[in-house]
Amino acid sequence: MTTPAANNPVIPTPEAIRQIVAEVMRRISPISVAPAGSGVTHAPAISLPVPSSSLTMSEKVVTLQMLEKLPTGTRSIALIDKAILTPSARDYARDAGIEILRRQPGSATSAARLFVIAHAECPGDAAGRCAAIARSVPGSQQLPASGLVDLIAAMAMHAARDGARAVLLTSRPALAVILANRSTSLRAVTSRDVQSLVAAAAQCSANLLVANPQDFSLGNLQRVCLDFVKRDPGTVPLELTAPKPCACSGH
Numbered sequence: 167m168t169t170p171a172a173n174n175p176v177i178p179t180p181e182a183i184r185q186i187v188a189e190v191m192r193r194i195s196p197i198s199v200a201p202a203g204s205g206v207t208h209a210p211a212i213s214l215p216v217p218s219s220s221l222t223m224s225e226k227v228v229t230l231q232m233l234e235k236l237p238t239g240t241r242s243i244a245l246i247d248k249a250i251l252t253p254s255a256r257d258y259a260r261d262a263g264i265e266i267l268r269r270q271p272g273s274a275t276s277a278a279r280l281f282v283i284a285h286a287e288c289p290g291d292a293a294g295r296c297a298a299i300a301r302s303v304p305g306s307q308q309l310p311a312s313g314l315v316d317l318i319a320a321m322a323m324h325a326a327r328d329g330a331r332a333v334l335l336t337s338r339p340a341l342a343v344i345l346a347n348r349s350t351s352l353r354a355v356t357s358r359d360v361q362s363l364v365a366a367a368a369q370c371s372a373n374l375l376v377a378n379p380q381d382f383s384l385g386n387l388q389r390v391c392l393d394f395v396k397r398d399p400g401t402v403p404l405e406l407t408a409p410k411p412c413a414c415s416g417h
Contacts (some may be wrong), residue, residue, distance in 0.1 A: 221307060222280055222328045223249070230254040235265070237320040239310030242267055281395050282324050283334035284309040284317045286342070288379055292335050294388060295379055301334065302388045303395055315336065316344050325373050326351035332398070333375045333391050342376045353406065360390050367394060371402045 220243045221236065229252050236243070242265040245251075251259070251266065259266055281303050285292035293311065300306045309320055314336060324330035336342050339356040346354035354374040355366035358381045367375060375394060378386065 221324075225249065227251070228255050230258050233258050233262075235323065236264075237309055237323070238312065238316075240264060244268070246273040271331065279305065279395070280324060280328045280330035281306040281391070282309060282321055282330050283307070283391075284321065284332070285311065285335040285379075286317050287337050288335050289337060290379065292379055295384055296333060298384055299388055299391050303391050305395070314342060315345065316353070318342065318349070321346070321374060322349040322351045325349075331373045331395060332392070333377065333387075335377055335379045335387075337378055337380070339376045340377050346374055353402070360386050363390060364393065368397070368400065369403075370406060371399045373399065 181255060219238050221242065223246075225232065226246065226248070227250045228245060231254050233243075243259075243264065244267045247268055249268075255386075256266075258264075283296045283299050283306055285296050285301075295350070296308050300308045312320075317334065320335065321330075321332045324332065334342055334346075343354045343356050346352045352374050353370050353372045354376050355363065355370065355372045356376040356378075357363035357366055358378070360382070363375060363377065366372065375390070377390075379387065382390075
C-alpha cells in the first residue's frame with residue numbers, strides 16, 4: 167500500500183533550491199581544498215578589511231610554530247591575500263580564538279605600518295595612557311600587560327616581521343633601552359623631554375621610543391607618538407649596520 171506522499175512527491179521551488187545552494191556555499195566557503203597530497207589548505211578567498219588593531223603577518227605560508235610565538239592576548243591576525251595556512255595552524259587559531267583576516271591587495275590598511283604600544287613596571291594609570299595613545303594614533307595595537315623582558319621580545323618580533331615601530335612606557339627607561347638594543351631588530355632611544363626624544367629618534371632611525379610617563383604629560387606623549395609614526399624614519403646609520411667586531415683572543 168502506498169502513501170499519499172509517495173504518490174505526490176514534493177518538488178522544491180526554484181527559490182527553495184536557490185536558498186539551499188546558498189546555504190551550502192556559505193558553509194563550505196571558509197576552506198578550499200588544496201591539491202591532493204599538498205598537506206595544506208588555502209584560506210578564504212574573500213578579502214576582508216583589516217582592523218587597525220590586528221597583528222599583521224607577511225609570510226606566504228603560516229605554520230603552527232609561527233602562531234605559537236604570537237604575543238599573549240593576540241585576538242586576530244591579518245595575512246596577505248594569498249597566504250596559506252597549514253592545517254595545524256588553522257586548528258590552533260580556531261582553538262585559541264584567533265580570527266584570521268585577509269589584507270585587501272593595494273588597500274591603505276595593508277600598507278600601513280603597525281604601531282605597537284605597551285607599558286611595564288609603571289606607577290599610576292599607565293594602561294589608561296596607553297589606551298589614549300592607541301586612540302590617537304592610527305594603525306596601533308596595544309600589547310597585553312606583561313613583564314619588561316616579554317614585552318621587548320614581542321616588540322622585537324613585530325619590528326622584524328612587520329617593520330613596526332613602538333613606544334614603551336616604563337619607570338625603568340635606561341634598563342629597557344639596554345635590553346631592547348640587544349635585539350638586532352630594535353633601535354631604542356629614551357629621553358626626559360619631547361625635543362630630545364624626537365632628536366634622538368631621528369639621529370639613529372629609532373623604531374622604539376622608551377619613556378617614563380612621569381616625565382611627560384599625556385598630551386605630549388600623544389603628540390610625540392603621532393609625529394613618530396608619521397615621520398620618515400630615514401636611513402639607519404652605517405655604524406649600526408656594520409658587523410659586530412670579533413672579541414676573541416685569536417684576532
